Amino acid sequence: MKMQFSSGGVIYRKVHDSIEIALVAVKGGSVWTLPKGIVNKGEKPEETSVREVLEETGLNGRLIEKIGETTYWYFLKEENAKVKKTVYYYLLEYVSGDTSDHDWEVDDAAWFPIDEALRRVSYKGDKDMIVKVREMITAVPPAGGACG
Numbered sequence: 001m002k003m004q005f006s007s008g009g010v011i012y013r014k015v016h017d018s019i020e021i022a023l024v025a026v027k028g029g030s031v032w033t034l035p036k037g038i039v040n041k042g043e044k045p046e047e048t049s050v051r052e053v054l055e056e057t058g059l060n061g062r063l064i065e066k067i068g069e070t071t072y073w074y075f076l077k078e079e080n081a082k083v084k085k086t087v088y089y090y091l092l093e094y095v096s097g098d099t100s101d102h103d104w105e106v107d108d109a110a111w112f113p114i115d116e117a118l119r120r121v122s123y124k125g126d127k128d129m130i131v132k133v134r135e136m137i138t139a140v141p142p143a144g145g146a147c148g
């Protein structure tokens with residue numbers, strides 16, 4: 001058994017009154033997922049998150065806070081080994097950049113309204129992170145101070 005640690009991000013921006021997040025397409029464009037990559041030696045997971053989001057989507061983000069993590073297993077043919085992979089996810093606020101500058105390693109990168117992104121992603125772990133982000137971003141304190 002082999003263990004891998006990656007780090008990814010949900011980068012968001014506000015467009016009028018709606019929230020958009022960026023996804024990347026992989027596997028010939030058939031799977032939309034959150035950007036992520038291996039945590040390099042000497043790198044903090046939050047640094048990996050900002051770096052991988054920039055590399056894969058072309059978008060520069062400001063680190064806000066950790067969202068959570070997800071774990072899955074897969075089989076690595078080249079090493080004939082089962083891999084237990086943990087991916088840490090961070091919330092990033094969009095600063096600059098364009099999805100047309102996405103990495104050649106992904107098939108596409110694009111902004112989606114958060115509810116559409118939730119429908120597009122295939123992996124359960126991605127869905128969980130996006131649901132959490134929706135709660136984190138929309139958890140605005142009620143206007144006018146105290147309630148009740």
Ligand code: ATP
Pocket residue numbers: 006007036037038070072073074085123124125126
């Ligand atoms: P990284 O982006 O961390 O460098 P990678 O591209 O080498 O990773 P993964 O994206 O982890 O590899 O893909 C390895 C296998 O795990 C693939 O079969 C993929 O379909 C599957 N996989 C990828 N992401 C998830 C996920 N969030 N949940 C479950 N399975 C996943």
